[in-house]
Amino acid sequence: MPPLARASGKGMKRRPKLDWRFVQRFCSIQRVLFPSWSSQNVLMLGTLVGVTLTEQMIIYQVGVVPSQFYEALSDKDYGAFKNLAGLAFLLILLNSTLKSVDQYICSLMSVSWRKSLTESLHRAYFQGNVYYTLNVLREDIDNPDQRISQDTERLCKQMSTMVSRLIISPFTLVYYTYQCFYSTGWIGPVSIFGYFIVGTITNKILMGPIVSTLFEQEKLEGDFRFKHMQIRSNAESAAFYRAGKVEHMRTDRRLQTLLRCQKSLMNKELWLYIGVNTFDYLGGILSYIIISIPIFSGVYNNLSPGELSALISKNAFVCIYLISCFSQLIDLSTTLSDVAGYTHRIGELREVMDDILRTRCDYDPASGDSYDFDSDKVHSGPVDTAFILDCVSYKSPFSEQLLVEELSIKISQGSNLLVVGNTGTGKTSLLRVLNRLWEADSGYVQMTTCFGPRGILFLPQKPYLTDGTLREQVIYPLKEIYPVSGSVDDERIIQYLELAGVSSLLKRTGGLDEPVDWNWYDVLSPGEMQRLCFARLFYLQPKYAVLDEATSALTEDAEGQMYRGCKQLGMTLVSLGHRKSLEKYHDVSLKLCGEGRWELTKLKQE
Numbered sequence: 001m002p003p004l005a006r007a008s009g010k011g012m013k014r015r016p017k018l019d020w021r022f023v024q025r026f027c028s029i030q031r032v033l034f035p036s037w038s039s040q041n042v043l044m045l046g047t048l049v050g051v052t053l054t055e056q057m058i059i060y061q062v063g064v065v066p067s068q069f070y071e072a073l074s075d076k077d078y079g080a081f082k083n084l085a086g087l088a089f090l091l092i093l094l095n096s097t098l099k100s101v102d103q104y105i106c107s108l109m110s111v112s113w114r115k116s117l118t119e120s121l122h123r124a125y126f127q128g129n130v131y132y133t134l135n136v137l138r139e140d141i142d143n144p145d146q147r148i149s150q151d152t153e154r155l156c157k158q159m160s161t162m163v164s165r166l167i168i169s170p171f172t173l174v175y176y177t178y179q180c181f182y183s184t185g186w187i188g189p190v191s192i193f194g195y196f197i198v199g200t201i202t203n204k205i206l207m208g209p210i211v212s213t214l215f216e217q218e219k220l221e222g223d224f225r226f227k228h229m230q231i232r233s234n235a236e237s238a239a240f241y242r243a244g245k246v247e248h249m250r251t252d253r254r255l256q257t258l259l260r261c262q263k264s265l266m267n268k269e270l271w272l273y274i275g276v277n278t279f280d281y282l283g284g285i286l287s288y289i290i291i292s293i294p295i296f297s298g299v300y301n302n303l304s305p306g307e308l309s310a311l312i313s314k315n316a317f318v319c320i321y322l323i324s325c326f327s328q329l330i331d332l333s334t335t336l337s338d339v340a341g342y343t344h345r346i347g348e349l350r351e352v353m354d355d356i357l358r359t360r361c362d363y364d365p366a367s368g369d370s371y372d373f374d375s376d377k378v379h380s381g382p383v384d385t386a387f388i389l390d391c392v393s394y395k396s397p398f399s400e401q402l403l404v405e406e407l408s409i410k411i412s413q414g415s416n417l418l419v420v421g422n423t424g425t426g427k428t429s430l431l432r433v434l435n436r437l438w439e440a441d442s443g444y445v446q447m448t449t450c451f452g453p454r455g456i457l458f459l460p461q462k463p464y465l466t467d468g469t470l471r472e473q474v475i476y477p478l479k480e481i482y483p484v485s486g487s488v489d490d491e492r493i494i495q496y497l498e499l500a501g502v503s504s505l506l507k508r509t510g511g512l513d514e515p516v517d518w519n520w521y522d523v524l525s526p527g528e529m530q531r532l533c534f535a536r537l538f539y540l541q542p543k544y545a546v547l548d549e550a551t552s553a554l555t556e557d558a559e560g561q562m563y564r565g566c567k568q569l570g571m572t573l574v575s576l577g578h579r580k581s582l583e584k585y586h587d588v589s590l591k592l593c594g595e596g597r598w599e600l601t602k603l604k605q606e
């Protein structure tokens with residue numbers, strides 16, 4: 001099934017909410033961001049606490065300055081007024097500097113969190129064949145690429161906007177509650193706490209539907225982007241079909257679905273915004289209502305008008321600040337609903353990846369990986385054998401269609417195997433089973449030789465070209481130049497490009513290491529791509545080469561040239577193909593006949 005179908009897969013069975021599952025997922029992400037007490041993120045958080053605490057102390061001083069201004073102005077004390085103006089200027093300068101440092105640290109933390117979280121997701125994604133299983137075989141997760149790139153970035157950004165407000169809240173709440181109690185008695189803190197509780201409950205109710213809609217919107221955003229990516233990578237094929245109109249319609253359809261969801265999200269957010277704004281403005285009035293109580297009950301009757309204005313100003317600041325601390329927490333509900341949506345998407349991805357890794361029987365968490373190409377681990381078993389299959393049966397995923405039943409075969413050095421059969425009989429699937437991309441339903445499969453230059457190499461049906469220079473194409477999937485015999489020289493690469501018939505690429509690229517600004521898929525013909533893959537094979541020189549219709553775009557002559565090259569280099573071949581001409585390069589033929597049946601015959605060499 002194509003990945004696009006997966007992109008809009010069945011989705012979550014449970015609607016993501018602000019619930020216990022969210023808390024669990026959030027905590028597990030925090031463990032990635034803060035792995036130890038000495039981690040860089042903890043240090044940055046510590047600095048942020050210091051900066052915001054100092055900022056709060058200065059804010060308090062700035063807040064009480066107006067009440068001192070009232071006193072100085074009503075007493076017409078010019079000297080006190082001058083000193084106050086100087087102090088106010090200094091405090092404001094300090095405050096704005098600290099606020100900017102605070103924002104700067106938050107941005108740095110957001111980048112640092114993104115790095116930690118994305119790297120951790122990458123570790124799981126590229127472990128074993130998780131990226132394959134996730135993109136091809138799992139129906140329960142949409143757009144893993146978007147979750148790793150965009151959702152992670154947004155989660156980290158939103159969390160960083162929350163963090164400085166959250167870490168300072170306990171201190172400011174305790175301090176201003178005390179100040180409020182000192183100025184207004186119990187009535188002030190009790191009314192403000194009551195106001196906060198009502199605000200929180202209301203917002204929790206209004207936030208409920210937003211989290212799941214945001215989750216849905218992100219999924220549709222991924223589907224829309226995927227459609228554009230599909231057109232980008234298949235632009236030529238679509239153009240040959242003159243498919244502009246139909247692709248336009250299909251892409252627009254995805255856009256409409258996305259926009260509908262976005263509108264529904266906005267409708268739900270409207271109520272939340274109304275709630276948040278109402279509480280913000282109510283907070284402004286509440287402070288005066290609180291102060292009015294002792295004034296009207298005659299507590300301050302003995303004060304002069306100047307002293308009363310100074311007291312009202314100071315009390316108003318304390319109450320307003322305490323209310324604003326609570327209002328800020330209520331305001332955070334909009335950010336929190338975003339954080340919850342992204343947390344669910346990333347948390348779900350992490351869980352599915354863990355699940356894939358757990359169920360992979362050849363994954364060894366202690367060693368990290370036993371699967372990848374550059375693994376040094378050589379599987380135990382006879383070195384002259386590549387694969388042993390004993391009574392192996394396999395089906396295609398998501399269907400009960402039996403492809404092969406009880407196949408027993410040993411693939412040994414020097415015995416070249418040709419796999420033939422009608423379309424869809426399971427030839428490529430046999431390679432998937434050999435490569436452990438699919439698990440066999442029953443029987444025993446063993447790969448007795450390692451992957452890599454001295455082991456086994458697969459050439460898939462669709463040539464895979466990476467990004468990078470010509471050298472990187474030839475040595476792929478090696479991470480760096482691999483010393484086969486002493487140091488690898490350019491001559492070897494050039495020699496194998498010639499043997500594969502693509503030495504002209506050297507001229508086109510301007511050299512082995514010249515960076516190219518084109519997409520290899522757009523500029524090479526299918527035949528050239530297949531030849532380049534053979535140059536890769538010649539360079540890596542595995543003992544066993546598994547070729548899935550690797551010469552389908554070449555003429556019989558060119559095919560012969562490639563096969564002779566492989567034989568010259570001592571490779572044992574396992575080939576899949578339809579052409580009769582392939583038989584002369586093989587010793588045994590395995591014919592897949594459909595419905596599980598198969599036939600093994602010896603081929604006569606001319």
Ligand SMILES: Nc1ncnc2c1ncn2[C@@H]1O[C@H](COP(=O)(O)OP(=O)(O)OP(=O)(O)O)[C@@H](O)[C@H]1O
Nearest residue numbers: 001136396397398422423424425426427428429430
């Ligand atoms: N990822 C997948 N999910 C579900 N079904 C799949 C998947 N990959 C392959 N199949 C199905 O498994 C069956 C065997 O596919 P396979 O690719 O092995 O065929 P094949 O014999 O190699 O055909 P061809 O000669 O066309 O390459 C087909 O019916 C195919 O649709």
